[in-house]
Amino acid sequence: MKQNKNFQYLLFGQSLANIGDILYIVSIISVIFKLTGSATAAAFVPFTITSSMFISNSLTPLLMERINLKWLLAGSQIGKTGLLIALGLFMQDLTLSNYFLLFFVISLVALLDGCANPVSRTLIPFYVKSEFLFKANGISETVTQFIQTAMWFVGSSLLILITANELVWITASLFLLSSLLLSLLEQVDFTPSKQIGKWNQIKQGWHTVSTTPVLKRIAWMDFFETIAGTVWIAAILYVFVSEALLTDEKW
Numbered sequence: 001m002k003q004n005k006n007f008q009y010l011l012f013g014q015s016l017a018n019i020g021d022i023l024y025i026v027s028i029i030s031v032i033f034k035l036t037g038s039a040t041a042a043a044f045v046p047f048t049i050t051s052s053m054f055i056s057n058s059l060t061p062l063l064m065e066r067i068n069l070k071w072l073l074a075g076s077q078i079g080k081t082g083l084l085i086a087l088g089l090f091m092q093d094l095t096l097s098n099y100f101l102l103f104f105v106i107s108l109v110a111l112l113d114g115c116a117n118p119v120s121r122t123l124i125p126f127y128v129k130s131e132f133l134f135k136a137n138g139i140s141e142t143v144t145q146f147i148q149t150a151m152w153f154v155g156s157s158l159l160i161l162i163t164a165n166e167l168v169w170i171t172a173s174l175f176l177l178s179s180l181l182l183s184l185l186e187q188v189d190f191t192p193s194k195q196i197g198k199w200n201q202i203k204q205g206w207h208t209v210s211t212t213p214v215l216k217r218i219a220w221m222d223f224f225e226t227i228a229g230t231v232w233i234a235a236i237l238y239v240f241v242s243e244a245l246l247t248d249e250k251w
Contacts, residue, residue, distance in 0.1 A: 006127035006137060006186055011143060013181035014120050017077055018147045020174035021113060024084060025049065026155035027164035028106060029170070031091065035099055048103050049110040054134050056114025063115060064122070073119045074182040076112040081179055086171035093166045126188040 025045065033042040048069050063072055094102070130135040158167055 003077040004127060004183075007124070009184050010123060010127060011140060011239040013118070013178045013185075014140075015078070015143055015147060016174045016178040016181070017080070017113075017116065019151055020070070020080075020171040020178070022083075022147070022151040023155045023158070024109075025085075025106075025168055026152065026159065027167040028102060030159055031094065031164045031197060032099065034103065035094065035096060044103065045106065048107050052107045052110035055113035056111045057118060060115040064119065065134070067121055068125055068187055069126075070185045070187045073116055073123065074179055074185070076116045076119075077175055077179040077182055079112045080109050081172055083112070084168060084175055087166060088168045088172060091168060104124060123185070123188065128187075148180045160187050 006058075029042050030046050032045060033039070036042075067075070085103055087102070090101065090105070124136055124140065125133060155167070158170075162170075
């Protein structure tokens with residue numbers, strides 16, 4: 001695996017993007033709660049992100065048929081970089097009268113992010129030989145879970161040292177590095193097995209999951225994991241720490 005440059009580019013590129021995703025979500029939750037003092041507004045951040053990613057996941061098969069996988073993945077990160085730069089500029093003039101525009105921007109970021117994960121998983125078999133595929137998937141999942149576990153603490157700690165706006169600019173830099181790494185990937189020749197209608201492409205995956213017991217169980221596991229995920233806990237705990245414990249972000 002150490003000699004597989006494409007897998008390394010994919011792993012490091014996606015890892016930087018995943019780190020950036022958590023950092024910017026932490027900063028947005030902090031900004032929204034401090035600005036509005038509303039737990040509902042803070043909790044609406046993960047709701048917006050999850051809803052947008054669900055829509056994006058559903059539409060990704062249509063894009064995968066028409067856009068080269070490498071550039072679909074790299075392009076999504078380039079788009080996220082541009083949106084984070086716009087977000088950093090916008091947050092300098094953020095007020096109670098215009099903060100709702102933040103939800104529009106994070107929704108766009110989540111739409112792009114929603115297509116990155118399935119494309120990344122699809123690319124692994126193209127870059128890794130079949131005998132190493134299990135190991136590659138294990139490494140990828142381990143790194144992802146470690147990032148999910150560690151970066152909430154890191155992100156909250158960074159808010160003690162820097163402002164939320166500065167954290168957004170750090171995230172934009174991470175997305176830029178991710179875009180550069182993913183642009184170095186070799187192009188792959190991905191051709192759908194057969195041409196079917198757009199609605200059937202969207203429906204086909206859901207039909208496969210609903211008729212395959214193992215996939216159905218995995219889908220339910222992912223569903224409950226998403227609902228109880230760290231992003232939701234972060235929004236709730238931030239309010240609890242601030243309102244009930246009367247302490248700041250480091251707790």
